[in-house]
Amino acid sequence: xxxxxxxxxxxxxxxxxxxxxxxxxxxxxxxxxxxxxxxxxxxxxxxxxxxxxxxxxxxxxxxxxxxxxxxxxxxxxxxxxxxxxxxxxxxxxxxxxxxxxxxxxxxxxxxxxxxxxxxxxxxxxxxxxxxxxxxxxxxxxxxxxxxxxxxxxxxxxxxxxxxxxxxxxxxxxxxxxxxxxxxxxxxxxxxxxxxxxxxxxxxxxxxxxxxxxxxxxxxxxxxxxxxxxxxxxxxxxxxxxxxxxxxxxxxxxxxxxxxxxxxxxxxxxxxxxxxxxxxxxxxxxxxxxxxxxxxxxxxxxxxxxxxxxxxxxxxxxxxxxxxxxxxxxxxxxxxxxxxxxxxxxxxxxxxxxxxxx
Amino acid sequence: xxxxxxxxxxxxxxxxxxxxxxxxxxxxxxxxxxxxxxxxxxxxxxxxxxxxxxxxxxxxxxxxxxxxxxxxxxxxxxxxxxxxxxxxxxxxxxxxxxxxxxxxxxxxxxxxxxxxxxxxxxxxxxxxxxxxxxxxxxxxxxxxxxxxxxxxxxxxxxxxxxxx
Numbered sequence: 001x002x003x004x005x006x007x008x009x010x011x012x013x014x015x016x017x018x019x020x021x022x023x024x025x026x027x028x029x030x031x032x033x034x035x036x037x038x039x040x041x042x043x044x045x046x047x048x049x050x051x052x053x054x055x056x057x058x059x060x061x062x063x064x065x066x067x068x069x070x071x072x073x074x075x076x077x078x079x080x081x082x083x084x085x086x087x088x089x090x091x092x093x094x095x096x097x098x099x100x101x102x103x104x105x106x107x108x109x110x111x112x113x114x115x116x117x118x119x120x121x122x123x124x125x126x127x128x129x130x131x132x133x134x135x136x137x138x139x140x141x142x143x144x145x146x147x148x149x150x151x152x153x154x155x156x157x158x159x160x161x162x163x164x165x166x167x168x169x170x171x172x173x174x175x176x177x178x179x180x181x182x183x184x185x186x187x188x189x190x191x192x193x194x195x196x197x198x199x200x201x202x203x204x205x206x207x208x209x210x211x212x213x214x215x216x217x218x219x220x221x222x223x224x225x226x227x228x229x230x231x232x233x234x235x236x237x238x239x240x241x242x243x244x245x246x247x248x249x250x251x252x253x254x255x256x257x258x259x260x261x262x263x264x265x266x267x268x269x270x271x272x273x274x275x276x277x278x279x280x281x282x283x284x285x286x287x288x289x290x291x292x293x294x295x296x297x298x299x300x301x302x303x304x305x306x307x308x309x310x311x312x313x314x315x316x317x318x319x320x321x322x323x324x325x326x327x328x329x330x331x332x333x334x335x336x337x338x339x340x341x342x343x344x345x346x347x348x349x350x351x352x353x354x355x356x357x
Numbered sequence: 358x359x360x361x362x363x364x365x366x367x368x369x370x371x372x373x374x375x376x377x378x379x380x381x382x383x384x385x386x387x388x389x390x391x392x393x394x395x396x397x398x399x400x401x402x403x404x405x406x407x408x409x410x411x412x413x414x415x416x417x418x419x420x421x422x423x424x425x426x427x428x429x430x431x432x433x434x435x436x437x438x439x440x441x442x443x444x445x446x447x448x449x450x451x452x453x454x455x456x457x458x459x460x461x462x463x464x465x466x467x468x469x470x471x472x473x474x475x476x477x478x479x480x481x482x483x484x485x486x487x488x489x490x491x492x493x494x495x496x497x498x499x500x501x502x503x504x505x506x507x508x509x510x511x512x513x514x515x516x517x518x519x520x521x
Contacts, residue, residue: 157479161449164476165404168499172406175413175502252451256405323405326427329451 007098017042017091017113020098022106023069025049025062034113039084048111051081053088068095069107079113090116155214166201166255173197180316196233197262203229204258208251217254219247219286219294226258227284230265240265244286247294253350256324257296263317264298264344272300272341281341294350301341307334321346393510394517395419396442399435401459402474403427403451407498411445411474411505418506429454429462436463443493443513445505448475448482457482460490472496472512474505 008029011018017034019042021027030042041051049058057080064077074094082088091113099108177194181187203225207217223242231240249257261284268282283299310318321344325332330348337343398420402408412422423439426432429450436444444463448456460471473486476498486492493512496505 161476164498165407168476169404169406171499171501172404172408172410175410176406179413320405323409327403327405327451329427 011110014112016115019048019111019113021048021065021109021111023065023109024106025065028108037083037113038081041082041084048081053080053082064093065095065109065111068109068111069097069101071095072097074112078116081113092116162251166205169255170198170201173201176316176320193266196230196266197259199229199233200226200258200262201255204254208254213248214251216248216250218244219249220244222249222254222258223261223284223286226261227265230262231269234266234269236269240282240284242284245288247286247288247350249294250350253328253348256327257346257348260321260324260328260346261296261298263321264296267317267344268298268300268302268342271305272302289347292349292351293347296346296348297343299337299341299343301337301339304336304340304342305334307332310334391514393507394513395421395510396513397421397423397439398509399423399432399439399441399444399469400425401427401429401432401444401450401456402447403449404447407447410502414502414505415445415509417502418510420506420509428452429456429459432456432459433462433466436467436469440467441469443509443516444469444471445496445509446471446473446490446492448473448477448486457486457489460486460492464490470512470516472508474498474500 011020011029011031014031015033017037018031019027019034020029025048027042027044027046027048029044030038034042038051040046042048049061052058052061061079064075064079068075068077074096077093077095079091079093080088081091093111093113095109095111097107098110099105101107174194177190181190184190204222207221207225220242223244227240227242265282265284273281281301283297285295285297285299287295287297289295307318322332325346325348328346328348330346333345335343335345395418398415400408400411400415400422402411402425408425408427412425415422423441424435426435427450429452432444432446432450435441444460446456446460450456450459456473456475460473463469464471470493471490472494473490473492474496475482477483478497483495493515494508496508500508
């Protein structure tokens with residue numbers, strides 16, 4: 001076997017089309033894969049450029065072959081060739097000098113063709129695309145999870161902060177009762193009052209952690225729960241009429257407002273309902289006012305009182321209400337009720353936006 | 358973390374019989390046998406009950422509470438008009454500005470030091486407070502009556518020692 005025969009045999013074993021041709025694109029040899037793909041188009045002596053789709057492509061092919069004729073290493077190129085089935089296919093070609101020009105002999109080029117539309121590669125491409133989609137989906141999921149963990153940490157910190165603050169507040173509340181008990185004729189009553197205040201704080205907290213809304217509670221629920229809790233704690237059968245605009249009581253305002261409501265309601269039951277007062281004689285309303293203000297109004301038909309007189313006599317409950325009103329950045333006023341009793345009004349700012357840190 | 362040390366002291370006592378006994382006792386108002394000083398205090402706290410209890414604890418221990426402020430603005434204006442010796446400052450306040458802000462302004466403008474009282478224990482907040490307001494002490498909420506009086510007493514002692 002000569003060297004040329006050996007080379008031809010090697011080319012025959014290649015799975016891809018391989019051609020030996022001159023720089024003029026005249027074919028000298030085509031392996032089996034090439035013959036199968038291009039048929040008579042690659043018969044010995046045929047012009048490879050004739051398989052191109054147009055004259056422009058033929059010219060590009062000739063130029064590329066000339067470049068390849070100067071290179072011993074394979075140069076890549078893009079080709080479009082018409083197969084035996086008449087279909088034009090895009091190939092990736094690798095061309096290199098096989099035998100340099102000598103005498104009258106033109107240089108011989110070896111050209112290998114790789115089908116760019118080979119089915120294996122689009123399949124891989126599709127798989128890669130799917131993987132990329134999956135990766136970005138997972139990345140998004142991971143980002144969402146990380147954000148959720150951060151949110152949870154923030155909420156947990158917030159909760160710890162609230163618990164510590166609330167314990168400090170309860171310590172203060174009990175301290176106030178301790179001081180009151182020192183002077184009271186009936187320390188039991190002071191303790192009972194402290195325990196009712198604690199229960200009111202508990203009622204508010206139950207509301208805060210029950211709902212889905214982490215910012216606050218609806219005004220109507222707030223009134224119903226707090227008033228229900230206070231009446232149950234007092235053990236009286238008074239009817240109280242409630243009405244509420246659709247306002248939201250923020251987490252920050254809920255505890256002080258609950259305590260204010262507790263004090264005002266206890267006061268109304270104790271002093272605003274003389275014997276023979278008809279049921280439903282206490283009216284409580286929560287109103288949305290202009291300028292992002294909310295108004296809590298507690299009215300009774302009792303003898304009535306004024307803020308000045310009440311603070312002079314040292315009513316602990318009212319002092320507490322005044323302090324809590326300041327905490328809410330609000331203003332407290334007492335006006336005569338429509339039927340002669342007292343109407344205690346607390347107005348405080350309640351921004352509609354998200355609560356500040 | 359001075360507030361941890363502040364809370365209790367571990368005291369070793371050696372008895373004549375048996376092994377040494379380990380016991381914990383509450384801090385008292387003496388520092389190495391020195392009686393802690395008292396002074397005029399501004400309380401900055403937006404929780405009504407907490408402010409009242411702090412006022413009561415401090416007054417009972419011999420301090421003079423010159424006022425209670427619930428906002429940073431009120432705190433600055435009270436510090437200016439009343440010139441307290443020290444400010445007991447809550448970090449989280451109602452309104453736009455927080456306690457760190459207020460403490461820094463009061464220290465810069467009037468040279469009045471502060472002790473921070475807070476339920477915030479995250480390092481970022483602490484660092485910010487240390488850098489901005491150089492507090493003379495920290496009080497972790499919830500605190501007891503003893504803790505608030507001894508924290509302010511120690512802060513005043515330190516302040517007077519540092520100033521000579």
